[in-house]
Amino acid sequence: MSMELDLKHYLAIIRKRIWIVIAVIVLGTSAAGVISYMYLQPIYQAYTKLIVNSANDKPGMLQLDLNSINTNISLINTYKEIIRTPAIMDQVVQQHPEYDVTTDELMRNISFSSVNGTQVVTLAYPSTNYKAAAKIVNSISEVFQAQIPKIMKVDNVYLLHMANENKIPAPIKPNKKLNITLSFMISMLxxxxxxxLLDYFDDTIKSEVDVERYLGLPTLVQVPSIRQGDLLNNRKPAPIPKKAGEASRAAN
Known part of the structure; x- marks a missing residue:
């Protein structure tokens, strides 16, 4: 019962000042929308796909066995580390000075992922310019494929998919709808x-309910509020009643 009363009390507090909640929601959501649509630059991501095969397993040939597949899968983690080294990225920077990127930028931004149990890996590169991202990730993939035989003494990396420079996909961020939704929820809270908080610091007593809650005593008498006009009317002198004789003479 006490929890129910407390809940009703808090709901009454929120309802009394609901305009504050609405104002904060409108301001917060509007700010998130303006920032997301007008100030945050869209980030695009271009990707390529490669497959790791055994040296004698050319694509289209049926010479794979379980051991070779497991060997190729185990090599993927090694390749993941190799591609993030200057041995690969220095070559990209030297071959493509028009990209105007550094080795550190390439190593920091390139991502290498694979689905567990498969020989297919994905290289992805983000940028505010999709065409630039596509060119960079394609170049990284080509250099990686060319350098692996020199580094690992085995030619087992093949390109499956190159990024299409002319097909611009949707940006990966900012997620405008998510930003606005999160802003709405945070603003409401x-x-x-x-x-x-305003109610907590407001220690004035406004009703008999507050008296009962603070003192723990029931209300016995309630004095109604008096308007100023009622007080002015009460100040006027009351008419003096006439005596009986005066009333009869007035009647004659």
């Missing part, structure tokens, strides 16, 4: 918190 902040607005409710602000209302409850």
């Amino acid at each position: 902040l607005g409710i918190g602000l209302v409850l």
Whole structure:
């Protein structure tokens, strides 16, 4: 019962100052929308796909066995580390000075992923310019494929898919809808918190309910509020009643 009363009390507090909650939500959501649509640059991501095969397993040939597949899968983690080294990225920078990127930038931004149990790996590169990202990731893939035989003494990396420079996909971020939704929820919580905080610091007693809650005593007598106009009317002198004789003479 006490929890129910407390819940009703908090709901009444929020309802009384609901305009504060609405104002905070409108301001927060509007700010998130303006920032997401007008100030945050879209980030695109271009990707390529490669497959790791055994040296004598050319694509289209049926010479794979379980041992070779497991060997190729185990090599993927090694290749993941190799591609993030200057041995690969220095070659990209030297061969393509028009990209105007450094080795550190390439190593920091390139991502290498694979699905567990498969020989297919994905290289991805983000940029505010999709065509630039596509050119860079294609170049990294080509250099990687060319350098692996020199580094590992085995030619087992093949390109399956190159990034299409002319097909611009949707940006990966910012996620505008998600930003606005999160902003709405956070603003609502902040607005409710602000209302409850204002009520916490407001120690004035406004009703008999507050008296009962603070003192723990029931209300026995309630004095109604008196308007100023009622007080002015009460100040006027009351008419003096006439005596009986005066009333009869007045009647004659």
